Structure formats: C-alpha cells, structure tokens
Amino acid sequence: MNTATTAALSVAPAITVERRLAGDLAIWIFILAELLAFGVFFAAYAFTRANHIELFDAEQVALHRDAGALNTVLLLTASYFVVRAVQAAERLASAASARWLLAAMVCGAGFVIVKLFEYSAAFEQGVSLSSSPFHMFYLSLTFFHFMHVILGMVILGAMWFGARAGRYRPGDMNGLETGAAYWHMVDLVWLILFPLVYVIH
Amino acid sequence: MHTDTHGNPTRATILWLLLIVATVLTWAVGERGSSGVLIVAFLAVLSIAKGSVIILDFMALRRAPLMWRVLTLGWMALVWALIGLAYWNGMPT
DSSP states (O other), X not given: OHHHHXXXXXXXXXXXXXXXXXXXXXXXXXXXXXXXXXXXXXXXXXXXXXXXXXXXXXXXXXXXXXXXXXXXXXXXXXXXXXXXXXXXXXXTOHHHHHHHHHHXXXXXXXXXXXXXXXXXXXXXXXXXXXXXXXXXXXHHHHHHHHHHHHXXXXXXXXXXXXXXXXXXXXXXXXHHHHHHHHHHHHHHHHHHHIIIIIIOO | OOOOTTOOHHHHHHHHHHHHXXXXXHHHHHHHTOOSHHHHHHHHHHHHHHHHHXXXXXXXXXXSOHHHHHHHXXXXXXXXXXXXHHHHHTSOO
C-alpha cells in the first residue's frame, strides 16, 4: 500500500505541470485580441501592396533596414532576458531575477532610441502619414507596435520592482509570468513586421 | 510545488542564439535584395520558426492546454498564408 501511495504522489505533480497556462487568463485573452488586430493590419498592408507594387518596392528601399534588424536583435535579447528573469524567480533567486529584468529594460530602451533615430531620419526625408500609401502603413504599423514597446517597458519596470521586493517565487509567479507573456507578444509581432515591411518586395 | 514550467537556462540560451542567427539570415536576404515567391517562402519559414520558439518556449505554451498552441501558432500560419496570397496576387503576369 505504501508503494502504491508513493507512486500515485509521484505521478500527480507531473500531470499538473503538464497543462498550465503561464500568467493570468485575462492577459492571454488580451494577447489574442492584440494578435488579431496586428494580423488584420499585416493583411491590409500585404493586399494594399499588391495594388501599388512599384511604389511600395521603391519606398521600402529607403527604409533603414539595418535599424530594423538591430531592433529585432534588441527585442529578441530582451525576451531572452525576461525568460532568464522568470527562470531565476522559479529557483528563488529574486536578486538575479531583478538584474535580468533590468537588462531587458536596457534592451527595450535601446529599441526605443533606435526607433526614434529612424523616425527622425524618415521625417527629414519628408515621410508622413499622407505622403504615400506605403509611408502611411510604415508609420502607423511601426508606431502601433512602438506604443506596445512603451507599455511593455512600463510593465517590465513594475516587474523589476516586484522582483526586487522578492514578490515572485514558485507557486506565486503569476504577476511575473503575466508581464512576461505581454513582452513576448510584443516581440512575436515584430518577428512578422520586420520581414514584411522592411524586406519582402 | 511546480518547477520547470519555463525550462532551463542552457536551453533558453541556445534558442536565443538560434533566434539571432535567423535574424541575421533575414537581414542578409534584405541586403542581397532578392525577391520572388521562394524568397518570401524562405522568410515566412524563418519567421514562423522564430515565432514558434517564442510561443512554445518563451511564452511557455508548450506546457499549456492545446487550445492555446492552436490559437497562437494558427495565427502565425494564417497571417503568413494571407501575406503569401497577397504577394502571389501582386506578381507580374
């Protein structure tokens, strides 16, 4: 009987770990809504381009592709740092978790700086919402994403304070996981935006 | 007590390096200025591969109920299918 009980106990936790959504259900509903909105935006870009191919291809060449690629690296690295922060909290290393989150914020700030440099260069060349259909999509798509990065930075800041206060530990990770899920969504969307707007022609 | 929902640091580091390599490949396609259906298919595969790493590992949906993987991975596939369709539509005939 003792062996049977031990066997049952050792199986049960494996099953609960197997099926768990990391973070609040609410943030996941929100993430699905965001993905839907970005998806519609991406499809609108692609089908508008099909009617203005020469214009889109000519104006895409003028974009700062290097800045776009650098920003991809910064977002991916920030996401990786957030993963390390969550893993650190999972093994009760709050201080390390806070440091990883700070590193993620530095990458996020790098994204913002590169983007602002890119925008100011574009504005100098006369790029505006009304200068062409391509520019309209380029500015509105990247700015819509940019706003999400800004909100993501605020959320990372809140997570950083939480980690410093030692608020996250195994069994009490919801706040950290919820913020992490949002940040990864911002990254995920950029992984389509960059090839679509900066590379495909 | 739950552990290991978010994998281990070594795996995360390897995946991060692969994500960077895939990004350099995407950038290199842009530098060459290549275009065409095959190039778009290649970029789509890279993007979906990277997105799958984010979804399954970084977002930890590998350990979530199946529905969440279907919705997020399905979203990526659908968006790229639409981009491919629009690109095909716009090809010179």
